Amino acid sequence: MSQSYYLQALSGAIKTLLPAKCHKDFDAWMQNGTLRLTPRHGGNGLQxxxxxYQAVFLIEELPFKELDPALVLATVAAWLQDHDTEREQFELPEPEYDVEPIDDRTADLTISVHFSEPLYLQPDAAGPIAYGGQRYRVAPYEVWVAETGQLWVNQDGPFPLGGQP
Incomplete structure (x- = not known):
């Protein structure tokens, strides 16, 4: 799977709502992208x-009497609140939309959403990316989180962390 997970996932959520006849008139793309260098090791991989980037979702000739544009907008809002948990941290602007009527039955609906998503690398000896003397592939990795532990300070300890080890 390539990056732009948010773009792909939100596109899927929107498409499931659309009548089948609208799928051919649905498009989504990235624009105005910035690559922010934030190297950080995560144990089994790295960010x-x-x-x-700005994700743009376009539904041409949406039959708004058959599918209320508010349902599409609510789907976008719900998906963002459920899945894009870092929006507030990165102070991303609110999504924008435009409804452009074509006739008394159809309209073009354009939705723009700003995203900031991590670009993860996973070690892979045959991977296409060389970084820091290792080979990697673009892929998310599993993050292991310690649930318990012990802390030693000089000769004092152990002090339990997160429960009894």
Missing amino acids: LARLD
């Missing part, structure tokens, strides 16, 4: 950068 090399963040992809900051």
Whole structure:
């Protein structure tokens, strides 16, 4: 799977709502992107950068009497609140939309959403990316989180962390 996970996932959520006849008139793309270098090791992989971009979703000739544009907008809002948990942290602007009537039955609906998503690398000896003397592939990695532990300070300890080890 390539990056732009948010773009792909939100596109899927919108498409499931659309009548089948609208699928051919649905498009989504990235624009105004910035590659923010934020290398950070995560144990089983690393976050090399963040992809900051504007995602544009276009539904041409949406039959608004058959599918209320408010349902599409609510789907976008709900998806963002459920899945894009870092929006506030990165102070991303609110999504924007435009409804352009074509006739008394159809309209073009354009939705723009700013995203900031991590670009993850996973070690892979045959991977296409060389970084820091290792080979990697673009892929999310599993993050292991310690649930318990012990802390030693000089000769004092152990002090339990997060429960009894």
